[in-house]
Amino acid sequence: MNKNNYSYIGIAFIILLFGIIFIPKIVNRVKNDDVTRNDRISLGQDNNFEDKEALAFIEINGKPKKVPAFSFTNQDGKTITQDDYKGKVYVVEFFFTTCPTICPRMNRNLVDIQNVFKTNSDFGVASFSITPELDAPEILKAYANKYGITNPNWNLMTGDETEIYKLANVGFNIFVGKVDDEEIGFEHSGDFALIDKNGFIRSRLDGFGNPKIFYKGIISEQEKMDEDGNEQEITMLKEDVKKLLNE
The missing domain is CATH 3.40.30.10 (Glutaredoxin)
Structure with a gap:
């Protein structure tokens, strides 16, 4: 196996490791609405704004x-x-x-x-x-x-x-x-x-x-x-x- 093949295997392993560790966390943050919460009070109106807790x-x-x-x-x-x-x-x-x-x-x-x-x-x-x-x-x-x-x-x-x-x-x-x-x-x-x-x-x-x-x-x-x-x-x-x- 040449060095290029080892490089591809290494990159694939890093991508797989990132997916296993970080993607579930990102999905969980989206579900909990943490990703966009801090941006809601930016200037103007966000027409896509949603909040389950109605006033x-x-x-x-x-x-x-x-x-x-x-x-x-x-x-x-x-x-x-x-x-x-x-x-x-x-x-x-x-x-x-x-x-x-x-x-x-x-x-x-x-x-x-x-x-x-x-x-x-x-x-x-x-x-x-x-x-x-x-x-x-x-x-x-x-x-x-x-x-x-x-x-x-x-x-x-x-x-x-x-x-x-x-x-x-x-x-x-x-x-x-x-x-x-x-x-x-x-x-x-x-x-x-x-x-x-x-x-x-x-x-x-x-x-x-x-x-x-x-x-x-x-x-x-x-x-x-x-x-x-x-x-x-x-x-x-x-x-x-x-x-x-x-x-």
């Missing part, structure tokens, strides 16, 4: 909770209702433009999310002002420009105060209220709600199998956690937006 519906009296009807005026002076978000996945927040504390952080995080899905026309944001008497459309427009809000489906809305507070506290169970504080005068949650294309409130399950309901909106991905040890949930929200876009 939960928030149920009230055994029925999935849907966004109630609303009608407010946005930063461009247009009337916006829940129907403008049909067929879209969107994030909901309650804020006010003169808020000196959590609102700037919340909206920087939302702009971050906006930029991840900037090429997807089915993603939007609904921001409701809790000081509508101060936040006229032109004020909201200036605020949008200041923070780099460019998504055409991101509406910053103003309107009847009673209706906005009802929408927050009853419609989304996101706390909004007035406080005896001359400097601020208002208190509200820093949480975001996530809405699917059919107008239902959705979220992932926690460690006990219950819907998380909301996503922490104050802590950024860069901060990772706050001073109390609460971990950021912006990455989680991006993942879940993507999941709903692919439903």
Whole structure:
């Protein structure tokens, strides 16, 4: 047997050994979805995205909770209702433009999310002002420009105060209220709600199998956690937006 034959036998043996050791591991990783999991939060939408763990519906009296009807005026002076978000996945927040504390952080995080899905026309944001008497459309427009809000489906809305507070506290169970504080005068949650294309409130399950309901909106991905040890949930929200876009 010449040297060339020995070389071919050696190469064949190495290929066989690779197949025996590594191919089962690769197959197993594909089955467990580990190969693509880390790529799912890349910019844009992966239309082949699949996840067996569908997001939960928030149920009230055994029925999935849907966004109630609303009608407010946005930063461009247009009337916006829940129907403008049909067929879209969107994030909901309650804020006010003169808020000196959590609102700037919340909206920087939302702009971050906006930029991840900037090429997807089915993603939007609904921001409701809790000081509508101060936040006229032109004020909201200036605020949008200041923070780099460019998504055409991101509406910053103003309107009847009673209706906005009802929408927050009853419609989304996101706390909004007035406080005896001359400097601020208002208190509200820093949480975001996530809405699917059919107008239902959705979220992932926690460690006990219950819907998380909301996503922490104050802590950024860069901060990772706050001073109390609460971990950021912006990455989680991006993942879940993507999941709903692919439903």
